[in-house]
Amino acid sequence: MSSSSVAPRGPSRGEAWFCTTGLPSDVVFEVQDMSFHLHKFPLMSKSRKISRMLTEQDEQRPERRRRRRSSQDNADDDAADAPAETEIVEAEEGNEQQQGQVRMDDGNSYRITFPDFPGGPGTFEAAAKFCYGVRLDLTPWNVAPLRCAAEYLEMTEEHAEDNLAARAEAYLAQSVLRHPGEAARALKSCEDLLPHAEELGIVDRCVEAIAARSSSSSSRAWVDDLAVLGLGMYKRVMAAMAAREDAGATEAVESCLVSYARATLPGLSRSMRWRRASALVSSEVEQRDLLEAVVASLPPDKCSGRVVTAKFLFALLRTAHILRASDGARAALERKAATQLEQATLEDVLIPSYSGAAETLYDVDCVERIVRHFLSDEDEASTSAAAITEEEVAARTTVSRPSAVTMVQVGKLVDNYLAEVASDANLKPAKFCELALALPDHARIYDDGVYRAVDVYLKAHPRLTAEERDRVCGVVDCRKLTVEACTHAAQNERLPLRAVLQVLFFEQLQLRRAIAGTLLASTTGAPRQQRAAALRHAAGPSETWRTAAVQESQVLRVDMDGMRSRVQGLERECSSMRRAIKKIDGGRDDAAAGSSPGSAAAAGASSWRSRYGCKFSTQVCDSQARDAVVSRASRMGMSP
Known part of the structure; x- marks a missing residue:
């Protein structure tokens, strides 16, 4: 078999596909814009639907020939009624093309139209090759379309042994549904197969397989495969994973969220590792829906911090501001970001x-x-x-x-x-x-x-x-x-x-x-330790606490006496400095105004204080004065 692009023939509007077996084709299948020129017997042996349609057409062929010969004989006698009969025949042929999907091109070939074939021309080509005995390689991407095509063409075991439906089901059970990554690929292919894939249960089985095996999988490579899903399928998978109570379910959900958000929300990550298989998200409304879906799927409790990090949460929050997400989504992100603010x-x-x-x-x-x-x-x-x-x-x-x-x-x-x-x-x-x-x-x-x-x-x-x-x-x-x-x-x-x-x-x-x-x-450290050791050695166990108390009081009294003497020395130095300052200011005032020395010193001191904006008490350091403590609240309302 081979495929070649030729000029359209008949009603076909796209490319034509021919089977090169040396025999002329006797049936033409139209799937969307592609025409397939095949042979009826290989397809009838595997597909009950094609066999039934062609058999019914063969049974109706003698009646059609008699009707055509009768219309030609009466063409000259009923010339006035010819336009009306022609319109009726064209209407009947058009109806057959839409409803019966089978019509005659000439006396030896049929033309069958499948307007809603699941999977499109590519899937029909693979199914046709299977009917001719060509080896079929099943993959997670094509197994769901082929299973839907087998159901559509009725390629079941009741019609022929080892048929396409049985092979697709076996591959789904043995290979696809055992690995979450391959199940995610098959689930992605189901987005273009609705409602056929939904009726066959392929969607539900893939969703459950992903949810069941996500927490037990040792590798997290499959989360990138899940990122290609559309929003509808993604929500179903997240709901199924959140409903499970496995030990690793929470971390698996977080991994899926991070991977999906980075792959579908532009601006969240600087590098785009994945492209959506269906179409790039270009609409702001679509991006906002995706973002709100990710936020709604976040775990209700505090995230682990290993997968959903503070950087990821703040990136989501920044994107939510750009996309003008709902107030509820932004408030939820703010509360989530607050739980990891220290990171x-x-x-x-x-x-x-x-x-x-x-x-x-x-x-x-x-x-x-x-x-x-x-x-x-x-x-x-x-x-x-x-x-x-x-x-x-x-x-x-x-x-x-x-x-x-x-x-x-x-x-x-x-x-x-x-x-x-x-x-x-x-x-x-x-x-x-x-x-x-x-x-x-x-x-x-x-x-x-x-x-x-x-x-x-x-x-x-x-x-x-x-x-x-x-x-x-x-x-x-x-x-x-x-x-x-x-x-x-x-x-x-x-x-x-x-x-x-x-x-x-x-x-x-x-x-x-x-x-x-x-x-x-420096002054009391060594003697204090020596005295304490000596007292502990001399006193018994019952007198230890009393000796320690007496020792502490004595040391404190000595420390206070030493501190008092040092403070008094500092006060004397400050007093001598004040007198020197007063003498300097007093001398300047006497030279200027000729006033008395006492009043000049006082005026000089007051002018010096007013000049530098300082208001000191008469004593700079007073050992008896309490420490000044100003609270933060009083600092905010303190008067000048």
């Missing part, structure tokens, strides 16, 4: 603002909602979380302190995000402060990150009012700045005077505590 990077959370009403370059409102979802989840998981040091963050794992560690990671992410969006000229101070203050205090070990964001914001917004500048600077806790940040803040001309004074004040407190701790450790 996100700065690039992930930089979601551009695609709404025409938004003024900012990035969607700050979306990130703020995600942060608040994260905080609500953390409150449910752990009612209290204490601040930890940077060394503890590196040492502790998420198993021991998941809430504290993830909170610190999210705090660093938010600070980096604030520093990135702070340069946007359209970002309002209220929105900047809301996002900065959304996190609790223990989310930041140090406030260097938020201070950097504040500095960038002040540089990009030079026309802020004094109240707005104070409010923006109020998000920084000066007590949690490192030495490097304090040094930078003390020399930062963009900061208001109040913020600079707070930085200097808390820097002095930190320096004072650091010096005191160093001196205490």
Whole structure:
């Protein structure tokens, strides 16, 4: 047998396919735009439908010949009625072509039309070759079309042994339905075979095979084969997989979701590894439907994080903004992204603002909602979380302190995000402060990150009012700045005077505590350990706790005496410096105005304080005064 392209003959409008066996063809099959010139006996031996149609045609052939001869004899006598008879004959022939599908070309050949043949000309060609005894290679792509063609042509075991229907069924059961990847290919081919494939149960069997064997399969290569499915078939497979309660069902569903989304949603992934077999998705409505279907198929609980990562969720969210997905789909993605916010990077959370009403370059409102979802989840998981040091963050794992560690990671992410969006000229101070203050205090070990964001914001917004500048600077806790940040803040001309004074004040407190701790450790460390060891050796077990208490009180008293003497020395030095300053200012005032020395010193001191905007008490360092502590809420509403 061979196929060749020739000029159309008769009513055929496309290519012609001839069987080169040395015998002239006696039947022509028209399948869509292709004409097949074949022999009736090989096809009648395998297909009950073709055998029945040709047999009925042979039985009707003598009657047709008598009708044709009678019409020719009466043509001259009934010339007036000829047009009417011609119209009737043409109408009958047209009806036969649509209903009976068999008509005569001449006295020796038949023409059969199959307008709705499953699988089209290619499948009919394979079925015809099978009737001629040519070896047929079954694959996952052609087994479903051939099974539907066998049912359409009635190529069953009742008509002939080892027929096409039996071979296709055996291949489906033994090869296709045992592997989820091959079942996915067969299911893809069923999309063009509806409703034939649905009536034969091929679709249901493929869906169940994929769902049943997906969780037990050791390889995940089949998920790429599943990505070629259309939206309707994809939904059926996902529903079947979600209905199962196998151990690996959840991870299998996540793998299918990621692969399908990357293959069907342009823009979600930079490289397109797969192309849809049917047609590329070009319509925005189709892409939106695909996206919402993927979101609806996400597991209801928190994703594992190994397959559906934070990068994938934020990419879905960014695509949802581009495609203008429904509010429900975007809200679901925001809640999902919040569950893995600690794994996100700065690039992930930089979601551009695609709404025409938004003024900012990035969607700050979306990130703020995600942060608040994260905080609500953390409150449910752990009612209290204490601040930890940077060394503890590196040492502790998420198993021991998941809430504290993830909170610190999210705090660093938010600070980096604030520093990135702070340069946007359209970002309002209220929105900047809301996002900065959304996190609790223990989310930041140090406030260097938020201070950097504040500095960038002040540089990009030079026309802020004094109240707005104070409010923006109020998000920084000066007590949690490192030495490097304090040094930078003390020399930062963009900061208001109040913020600079707070930085200097808390820097002095930190320096004072650091010096005191160093001196205490150097002077009392070794004797304290020796005395403690001696007392523990001399005292019995029952007196150990009492000896330790006495020892601690004695050491504390010695430390307090040493600290008091050092503070008094510092106070004396400060007093001498004040007197020297007063003498200098007093001398300048005497030379200028000739006033009394006492009044000149007071006036000089007051003018010096007013000139530098400082308001100090009479004593710079007072060992009896309490430490000044300013809460974050009071910083936001502090008067100048």
